[in-house]
Amino acid sequence: MATSQVETVSTGADKAKLGAAIALVIAALAGFYLLGRQGQLAQWGALVLGLAAAFVVFMTAETGKQFVAFGRDSWKEVKKVVWPTRKESVQMTLYVIGFCAVMALFLWLTDKTLEWVFYDLILGWKK
Structure with missing residues (x-):
């Protein structure tokens, strides 16, 4: 049996x-x-x-x-949420920080490698 949600139509009142309410806020x-x-x-006061x-x-x-x-x-829905423990929160935070550090290192190494390949090997622009 399908249930349909009834949507009320705004009355003139x-x-x-x-x-x-909008006029009162403006006032x-x-x-x-x-x-x-x-x-x-x-x-x-006003x-x-x-x-x-x-x-x-x-x-x-x-x-x-x-x-x-x-x-x-x-x-009611917020009360149903199972919140992580302090230990889980700290662990996940450290995982995120570690991942960011690894990605930063990877991107830095990639940038420096591409810089070396293009500027030193291919173009021959020595710094």
Whole structure:
């Protein structure tokens, strides 16, 4: 039995809420810059209150609810991860550093060999 995922369609109210949230963010930023002469408390107060209001409005929209559900699902998945032990992390880090060192040496030797072949043997440009 195949299960199909139902995708909700944004209603006009949800679009209005998202538009209001965007307008509140813009108003918060504008208030922050326009209240420069009123002092930092007024500036930061306008910014924080405007962003908080925008956050509340966003969270009441369907998109905000989906965002919260996504966050919960992501957190559940993070809890399922089997994290490496300290010893495994140190070993893998040393392997990566060792590989980088070997590759750097290989590339340096290749570069110097090609330099010797082209400039000294073929072209005869002695340094």
